[in-house]
Amino acid sequence: MTKSQPIGGYDAPLVDRGTRGGTVLRLLLLALVLVGVSIAFVLFKDVMDNEIVLGVLGILAMVGIFFIVSSMIGFVEVMPQSRSDDFAASYLAGHPDGILVTDRRGRILYANAAYGRLTGATKASNAQSLEALLSKNSEATEALYRLTTALRDGRGGHEEFRLLKPLGRGSSNGAGAHWYRLKARILVSPLLPAPLDVWQIADITSEREEQERFFRELQNAIDYLDHAPVGFFSAGKKGEVFYLNATLAEWLGLDLTKFVPGSMTMSDMVAGEGMALIQSVQAGPGQKRTETLDLDLRRSNGQSLPVRLVHCVSSMRDGAPGESRTVVLARSRAEGGDQSASAMRFTRFFNNTPMAIASIGGDGKILRINAPFLRLFSGVVSRDDIDSGVSLDVIVHDSARADLERALGAAKDRQGDIAPIDCRHPADDSRHVRFYVNAVIDESDEAPEEVAIVYAVETTEQKALETQMAQTQKMNAVGTLAGGIAHDFNNVLTAILLSSDHLLLQARPSDASFADLMEIKRNANRAAVLVRQLLAFSRKQTMRPVVLNLTDVVGDLRMLVDRLISGTNVKLEVDYGRDLWPVRTDLSQFEQVLINLCVNARDAMPGGGEIRIRTRNVTAEEAAAFPSARLPAEDFVMVEVADTGTGIAPDIMDKIFEPFFTTKEVGKGTGLGLSMVYGIVKQSGGYIYPESEVGKGTTFRVFLPRHVPEVKPVVEAAPAAQPADSHSLPQAAAADTAPASQDVDLTGNSAVVLLVEDEEAVRRGGKRMLETRGYTVHEAGSGTEALDIMQELDGKVDIVVSDVVMPEMDGPSLLRELRKTYPDLKFIFVSGYAEDAFARNLPADAKFGFLPKPFSLKQLAVAVREMLDRKD
Numbered sequence: 001m002t003k004s005q006p007i008g009g010y011d012a013p014l015v016d017r018g019t020r021g022g023t024v025l026r027l028l029l030l031a032l033v034l035v036g037v038s039i040a041f042v043l044f045k046d047v048m049d050n051e052i053v054l055g056v057l058g059i060l061a062m063v064g065i066f067f068i069v070s071s072m073i074g075f076v077e078v079m080p081q082s083r084s085d086d087f088a089a090s091y092l093a094g095h096p097d098g099i100l101v102t103d104r105r106g107r108i109l110y111a112n113a114a115y116g117r118l119t120g121a122t123k124a125s126n127a128q129s130l131e132a133l134l135s136k137n138s139e140a141t142e143a144l145y146r147l148t149t150a151l152r153d154g155r156g157g158h159e160e161f162r163l164l165k166p167l168g169r170g171s172s173n174g175a176g177a178h179w180y181r182l183k184a185r186i187l188v189s190p191l192l193p194a195p196l197d198v199w200q201i202a203d204i205t206s207e208r209e210e211q212e213r214f215f216r217e218l219q220n221a222i223d224y225l226d227h228a229p230v231g232f233f234s235a236g237k238k239g240e241v242f243y244l245n246a247t248l249a250e251w252l253g254l255d256l257t258k259f260v261p262g263s264m265t266m267s268d269m270v271a272g273e274g275m276a277l278i279q280s281v282q283a284g285p286g287q288k289r290t291e292t293l294d295l296d297l298r299r300s301n302g303q304s305l306p307v308r309l310v311h312c313v314s315s316m317r318d319g320a321p322g323e324s325r326t327v328v329l330a331r332s333r334a335e336g337g338d339q340s341a342s343a344m345r346f347t348r349f350f351n352n353t354p355m356a357i358a359s360i361g362g363d364g365k366i367l368r369i370n371a372p373f374l375r376l377f378s379g380v381v382s383r384d385d386i387d388s389g390v391s392l393d394v395i396v397h398d399s400a401r402a403d404l405e406r407a408l409g410a411a412k413d414r415q416g417d418i419a420p421i422d423c424r425h426p427a428d429d430s431r432h433v434r435f436y437v438n439a440v441i442d443e444s445d446e447a448p449e450e451v452a453i454v455y456a457v458e459t460t461e462q463k464a465l466e467t468q469m470a471q472t473q474k475m476n477a478v479g480t481l482a483g484g485i486a487h488d489f490n491n492v493l494t495a496i497l498l499s500s501d502h503l504l505l506q507a508r509p510s511d512a513s514f515a516d517l518m519e520i521k522r523n524a525n526r527a528a529v530l531v532r533q534l535l536a537f538s539r540k541q542t543m544r545p546v547v548l549n550l551t552d553v554v555g556d557l558r559m560l561v562d563r564l565i566s567g568t569n570v571k572l573e574v575d576y577g578r579d580l581w582p583v584r585t586d587l588s589q590f591e592q593v594l595i596n597l598c599v600n601a602r603d604a605m606p607g608g609g610e611i612r613i614r615t616r617n618v619t620a621e622e623a624a625a626f627p628s629a630r631l632p633a634e635d636f637v638m639v640e641v642a643d644t645g646t647g648i649a650p651d652i653m654d655k656i657f658e659p660f661f662t663t664k665e666v667g668k669g670t671g672l673g674l675s676m677v678y679g680i681v682k683q684s685g686g687y688i689y690p691e692s693e694v695g696k697g698t699t700f701r702v703f704l705p706r707h708v709p710e711v712k713p714v715v716e717a718a719p720a721a722q723p724a725d726s727h728s729l730p731q732a733a734a735a736d737t738a739p740a741s742q743d744v745d746l747t748g749n750s751a752v753v754l755l756v757e758d759e760e761a762v763r764r765g766g767k768r769m770l771e772t773r774g775y776t777v778h779e780a781g782s783g784t785e786a787l788d789i790m791q792e793l794d795g796k797v798d799i800v801v802s803d804v805v806m807p808e809m810d811g812p813s814l815l816r817e818l819r820k821t822y823p824d825l826k827f828i829f830v831s832g833y834a835e836d837a838f839a840r841n842l843p844a845d846a847k848f849g850f851l852p853k854p855f856s857l858k859q860l861a862v863a864v865r866e867m868l869d870r871k872d
């Protein structure tokens with residue numbers, strides 16, 4: 001930019017209309033003096049004859065004329081200027097940028113010499129406004145409009161624009177395109193009658209050319225870096241990649257045009273356990289550190305790329321990790337010869353093995369480790385610890401250090417078959433590690449002090465599976481034991497119930513023993529309920545599955561649950577899922593599940609709280625990813641019962657489904673409630689998962705499989721009668737407490753019954769009860785004995801009542817043998833197990849009834865009578 005020539009110590013302003021204010025002020029003062037003289041003449045015309053007064057007026061007139069003349073020639077200043085005004089005027093006049101001051105209407109009040117040179121104006125009459133100068137250029141006009149609008153809004157601003165030709169001919173930067181920077185601000189002062197607009201314009205063509213030159217050089221440098229024969233990337237504090245060059249992008253198969261800084265991390269690029277090596281490089285506070293690492297990168301197609309990294313990391317002054325810069329060198333076979341290639345190949349395999357490996361010296365110190373070792377024992381040992389020489393003891397739990405010392409001693413003696421060591425992780429007791437110690441037989445020149453190689457594998461998941469398997473086996477064993485006990489106990493209860501019924505038939509209500517007999521029967525029925533709960537836990541109870549809509553089931557139970565929690569300051573909230581899928585389960589048994597879960601929730605909130613029942617559909621995709629539950633990928637209907645109670649401690653969570661386990665006081669719980677819930681859900685083909693946090697509550701989630709009805713082909717009915725359902729059971733005989741109708745005749749009418757039962761007390765009681773009803777009863781202690789009796793009676797038996805589980809020959813086998821000779825023989829199975837536990841072993845066309853144990857005299861009579869009356 002051309003510098004102006006100084007005039008009077010600084011550049012003279014091109015336009016300065018500010019001096020007219022002093023002239024006007026002087027003329028105004030002169031007018032005031034003249035007005036004063038005129039007024040004095042009018043006021044004192046009557047006393048003009050007084051010579052003294054005339055003399056005074058003459059003197060004043062001479063003084064006034066002298067002051068006026070002096071002020072006109074500049075000898076006397078009315079309002080003298082201060083030195084600050086001179087300094088400001090000097091600064092504005094000599095400013096290298098063009099400065100233009102206008103009023104709010106755009107009229108020019110001041111323009112310095114630099115403005116004249118920029119715009120080509122040589123005198124005040126040639127000065128033009130910015131609007132007139134820039135009106136022919138659209139880009140400049142838009143910039144001027146934005147600044148003018150900002151000034152009208154009381155704001156300032158600046159804009160840059162480009163002109164194809166310079167504003168004035170005086171520019172020394174050539175006649176080509178020029179760049180200008182235009183600034184605008186508002187000048188407000190109490191000395192000014194109104195705010196003024198101050199414009200500042202500068203030619204920044206040279207500055208722009210310098211920037212463009214810098215950008216070109218930077219672009220060339222980036223181009224050189226992009227196409228360098230080595231890869232390069234930079235990462236942030238959290239490992240996010242902000243830059244990678246074209247060479248590395250090509251190696252990894254990435255499209256550099258689609259790369260967004262920060263969209264990927266180093267862990268996305270590094271294959272295997274290489275990140276453990278990278279993270280092991282840590283710099284001290286406020287320092288930098290550079291290490292060479294051999295590892296594999298991951299291409300976009302999943303393939304591995306063996307590379308050598310020159311990795312430089314920095315650290316903040318407070319020790320926090322900083323940014324990193326990394327050079328990537330491709331490892332080729334020809335690089336360094338066969339020996340170097342073999343070493344690189346070994347390093348690659350060494351760092352990508354799934355096992356943590358460490359070589360141990362004779363003094364027990366760690367000599368060398370691989371990447372999985374750093375990952376497994378992260379937070380216990382670091383790369384710096386290995387370099388400084390750390391003992392193997394630090395990575396072993398205190399409880400296993402003696403075993404490790406013995407194993408290392410055996411390795412020093414070059415012994416084989418050293419037993420592995422299982423222990424907990426030194427930094428986390430919830431994790432488990434297994435160590436394998438092998439002796440170094442062949443000494444190496446590179447590491448002659450090596451005596452052992454230690455392999456470490458994390459076995460946390462394996463231990464969890466072993467614990468789960470042990471718990472499953474324990475539950476199965478308990479279930480088998482509970483089922484066996486229930487079976488034998490059912491026989492005892494059946495004998496007690498039959499004997500008490502027999503005695504009650506002979507006793508009168510007024511007898512002294514009648515009340516005792518009723519108490520015996522009542523407690524026997526209570527014992528039967530406990531047996532049913534045990535059978536439910538062992539999944540061997542009798543179930544009558546039907547297709548249900550859980551919305552209706554929960555809605556019907558809501559009133560009952562409200563009564564159970566009334567007076568306890570516990571609220572019930574029900575959230576019904578929409579369009580629930582149907583499920584297939586036993587209605588009464590599932591009601592017991594919900595009632596039991598709600599009662600437990602109530603008892604867990606002695607001070608009050610909320611029980612929330614929620615139902616919803618769970619798709620196969622949701623089931624596969626459901627938290628804390630290992631569900632198969634199927635559709636389920638979930639029923640959730642949650643409370644805000646005391647919660648369940650983690651140490652007893654694994655025991656809550658065990659029979660007879662309870663945290664309640666003695667006499668307030670049998671410990672069979674949740675075991676019954678578990679058995680019913682499992683027998684229905686479902687799953688149950690509890691979640692609990694002490695002090696916050698417990699949630700039980702029951703998953704029942706979605707029922708999809710089978711579509712059977714429509715077959716035209718044949719004229720012949722259709723056979724009856726082989727598994728149908730009279731409703732009265734199926735129910736444990738189904739009362740007989742008063743109109744049903746339960747007498748035997750001389751029908752012949754073969755009673756097969758291995759338990760003598762049950763067999764004797766059943767025979768006596770049936771005989772009192774008029775039946776002719778033959779008894780057998782086993783299936784083999786029953787076949788002999790049938791042969792002796794020549795098949796003249798109307799119905800067979802047989803136990804299921806018997807020595808020598810069980811009930812299903814007896815039925816199969818009898819059907820060979822007597823295909824239409826009527827048969828009733830009596831068992832404490834579920835019907836489907838043995839029905840699957842029978843022919844599809846087998847006809848039989850079922851009576852669950854324990855049963856009363858009336859139930860036995862109803863089952864036999866209705867089976868005899870069946871027409872099939």
